[in-house]
Amino acid sequence: MADSAQAQKLVYLVTGGCGFLGEHVVRMLLQREPRLGELRVFDRHLGPWLEELKTGPVRVTAIQGDVTEAHEVAAAVAGAHVVIHTAGLVDVFGRASPETIHEVNVQGTRNVIEACVQTGTRFLVYTSSMEVVGPNTKGHPFYRGNEDTLYEAAHRHPYPCSKALAERLVLEANGREVHGGLPLVTCALRPTGIYGEGHQIMRDFYRQGLRLGGWLFRAIPASVEHGRVYVGNVAWMHVLAARELERRAALMGGQVYFCYDGSPYKSYEDFNMEFLGPCGLQLVGARPLLPYWLLVFLAALNALLQWLLRPLVLYAPLLNPYTLAVANTTFTVSTDKAQRHFGYEPLFSWEDSRTRTILWVQAAGSSAQ
Numbered sequence: 001m002a003d004s005a006q007a008q009k010l011v012y013l014v015t016g017g018c019g020f021l022g023e024h025v026v027r028m029l030l031q032r033e034p035r036l037g038e039l040r041v042f043d044r045h046l047g048p049w050l051e052e053l054k055t056g057p058v059r060v061t062a063i064q065g066d067v068t069e070a071h072e073v074a075a076a077v078a079g080a081h082v083v084i085h086t087a088g089l090v091d092v093f094g095r096a097s098p099e100t101i102h103e104v105n106v107q108g109t110r111n112v113i114e115a116c117v118q119t120g121t122r123f124l125v126y127t128s129s130m131e132v133v134g135p136n137t138k139g140h141p142f143y144r145g146n147e148d149t150l151y152e153a154a155h156r157h158p159y160p161c162s163k164a165l166a167e168r169l170v171l172e173a174n175g176r177e178v179h180g181g182l183p184l185v186t187c188a189l190r191p192t193g194i195y196g197e198g199h200q201i202m203r204d205f206y207r208q209g210l211r212l213g214g215w216l217f218r219a220i221p222a223s224v225e226h227g228r229v230y231v232g233n234v235a236w237m238h239v240l241a242a243r244e245l246e247r248r249a250a251l252m253g254g255q256v257y258f259c260y261d262g263s264p265y266k267s268y269e270d271f272n273m274e275f276l277g278p279c280g281l282q283l284v285g286a287r288p289l290l291p292y293w294l295l296v297f298l299a300a301l302n303a304l305l306q307w308l309l310r311p312l313v314l315y316a317p318l319l320n321p322y323t324l325a326v327a328n329t330t331f332t333v334s335t336d337k338a339q340r341h342f343g344y345e346p347l348f349s350w351e352d353s354r355t356r357t358i359l360w361v362q363a364a365g366s367s368a369q
């Protein structure tokens with residue numbers, strides 16, 4: 001990638017480019033990557049909004065494909081300078097089988113790496129997750145930790161297991177020789193819980209609150225901090241990391257970075273109220289209304305019902321033993337590694353992030369989006 005004003009135009013590929021985060025990455029690249037010549041958007045399900053992007057100055061190529069199909073991935077990667085691999089199966093509710101989660105998240109990532117090696121693509125940014133670290137199943141708090149904080153990462157759930165395996169594959173691939181003889185440069189970004197425009201769980205909580213007459217009921221103690229980061233800032237971090245990977249290959253190659261911004265440290269429910277409150281909802285209770293043992297019991301009951309009903313119907317409520325453990329265990333990050341390594345500063349202030357999210361919740365909650 002040349003550095004002059006006459007720099008070569010670059011081809012970027014975004015896998016999962018039609019997902020919640022992927023759409024923001026795609027739009028951010030178009031707005032903020034001056035060297036972009038062609039943008040390939042690869043997803044199993046292409047969004048209709050892609051059409052409007054095709055009229056701009058950058059060539060946007062929509063590719064319907066599956067990351068588990070090695071030949072489809074290789075065809076999409078061929079000729080790309082940079083790959084941002086954000087496609088993934090995000091499922092902590094038991095909707096998909098553990099095998100499917102592994103196939104998409106681990107084998108899909110392996111296919112992306114092999115495609116880079118075969119076709120000579122040198123720069124790969126992987127969307128990992130905070131869950132590669134924790135919270136662990138023992139409920140140990142990770143209080144404002146950073147990339148070097150020691151923590152017992154013990155996974156049993158298929159989703160964090162798959163993200164951890166995939167992240168390892170990406171980091172181990174750093175330095176591999178790609179077609180043409182040059183080394184592959186990789187890094188992994190680890191968002192905490194992402195929020196913002198397009199966040200379906202936030203929209204679901206809003207609709208649930210409306211159904212309950214404007215009330216939501218506190219289940220988690222306010223003292224349990226849950227890390228959150230605005231989707232626009234996560235997208236910006238991907239764009240910057242991808243841009244800087246060549247120039248700072250020695251520093252960034254094989255590194256992990258938590259995604260962070262100025263979003264406040266709060267419990268999962270109190271944080272959601274930053275948006276749902278201005279939309280007219282109220283959170284009832286200064287303390288959890290149900291005792292913790294009862295929540296544990298309900299979560300276990302949901303897991304049992306899911307298992308019993310599986311042959312007949314998919315029963316996948318929000319509350320299960322895993323989501324309860326995640327929501328009920330402090331996990332927050334405090335780091336400046338991305339700033340030190342590639343000059344990342346959040347693009348959106350907390351006030352902007354909050355306003356944008358509120359406007360989206362109001363619009364999405366009342367429409368069929």
Ligand SMILES: NC(=O)c1ccc[n+]([C@@H]2O[C@H](COP(=O)([O-])OP(=O)(O)OC[C@H]3O[C@@H](n4cnc5c(N)ncnc54)[C@H](O)[C@@H]3O)[C@@H](O)[C@H]2O)c1
Nearest residue numbers: 016018019020021043044066067086087088129191193194
């Ligand atoms: N949402 C969060 O809070 C969060 C936090 C940390 C990390 N992440 C990671 O960020 C990435 C994006 O998550 P998201 O929240 O935008 O999820 P999402 O489900 O909205 O987006 C994932 C996209 O990947 C696509 N996809 C899934 N399987 C595919 C396949 N086999 N082939 C091609 N495309 C496929 C989906 O169609 C979807 O468009 C994931 O890798 C996820 O693990 C998400």
Ligand SMILES: C[C@@H](CO)CCC[C@@H](C)[C@H]1CC[C@H]2[C@@H]3[C@H](O)C=C4C[C@@H](O)CC[C@]4(C)[C@H]3CC[C@]12C
Nearest residue numbers: 090092129131192193219268318319323324326327
């Ligand atoms: C007990 C309920 C009372 O209101 C609340 C349940 C909330 C849970 C459904 C969510 C709490 C924490 C969320 C996860 C977290 O924000 C980080 C994630 C990492 C990412 O890689 C995927 C999504 C998620 C696992 C996210 C999913 C939903 C929660 C478990």
